[in-house]
Amino acid sequence: MKESPAEGRLERQRARQRAIAADVMAEGSVRIEALVEKHGISLMTAHRDLDALVARGIVRKTRGVVTALPSSLVEASDLFRRGRQQAEKAALARAAGAWIEPGHSVILDDSTTTLSLVPLLGDKAPVTVITNFLPVIEDLTGEPDVTLISLGGRFHPWSNSFMGRMTVAAIREVRADIVIMSTSAITDDICFHQTEETVDTKRAMFDSAATRLLIVDHTKFGRRALHALAPLADFDQVIVDWRTPAEHVERLRHKGIDVTVAPAVRAR
The missing domain is CATH 3.40.50.10470 (Translation initiation factor eif-2b; domain 2)
Structure with a gap:
């Protein structure tokens, strides 16, 4: 079955969020501007992706910095x-x-x-x-x-x-x-x-x-x-x-x- 443009965008978004989550978990905390530069995305896109990760209990976002949560739910997360x-x-x-x-x-x-x-x-x-x-x-x-x-x-x-x-x-x-x-x-x-x-x-x-x-x-x-x-x-x-x-x-x-x-x- 051929992938639709919407499905392609969704999969790219998921892959990017997985990569961002991996970056944050590897470093402990990362400045949002650094994620923008590394992934070649806009600040607005970075905030949307991070808001999705916050909602899933993976990271915390405060004052321009995103931090991995020391929670058992992180490893439980499908992301x-x-x-x-x-x-x-x-x-x-x-x-x-x-x-x-x-x-x-x-x-x-x-x-x-x-x-x-x-x-x-x-x-x-x-x-x-x-x-x-x-x-x-x-x-x-x-x-x-x-x-x-x-x-x-x-x-x-x-x-x-x-x-x-x-x-x-x-x-x-x-x-x-x-x-x-x-x-x-x-x-x-x-x-x-x-x-x-x-x-x-x-x-x-x-x-x-x-x-x-x-x-x-x-x-x-x-x-x-x-x-x-x-x-x-x-x-x-x-x-x-x-x-x-x-x-x-x-x-x-x-x-x-x-x-x-x-x-x-x-x-x-």
Whole structure:
């Protein structure tokens, strides 16, 4: 499907905001004039982009200076997550895609790892996709042979997704063939997330699917977050990338967890 001019502008805006966020997080604080000069944009455009980052809880803007927020929500933000481990996410998406068959109904959570699956779904059509993640909704809108079910509820700008009581209620009304999700952290071989809303929403997705897949890159092992979702042993399949240390893979298999190691995807 050919990209429209409006879609092209939106994607350039998102890419620029990701780059600005990366600059601020790398430096801690940056003068707005420096961002204007580095990215070749007007002061008005810089303020619009920064206002969007402020609304998503990533930065603070005061007196010509923008500062990264020392918040757990920064790492939870989809804007932060999209630019990280891209090769690993492509490999995980390819491996997870092998589980999807034409006619399947698939729940995709609000992870940027599952977002990497979207370009592969055309080869699996017809499929039904159920999601609370706005970027997935936007990418699949108008896609032929994909039935899209958007889960509404309260919109959370920092994660670019719908979560909460209304979202959970909507999930409980469906029964899908498969759910594919990721996690923020794995501690003691248990999935953890930063917010209760995230856990409640993902738990409802987990309970509404016949087959449960977890796809995680190697950086999630040993990370910490506050709220537990589920042990890895509760998933039908855990897919990790090729950079995952062997001791993690061997330990999980010793526990009887079905683990697939996704090989690197060759660049075309």
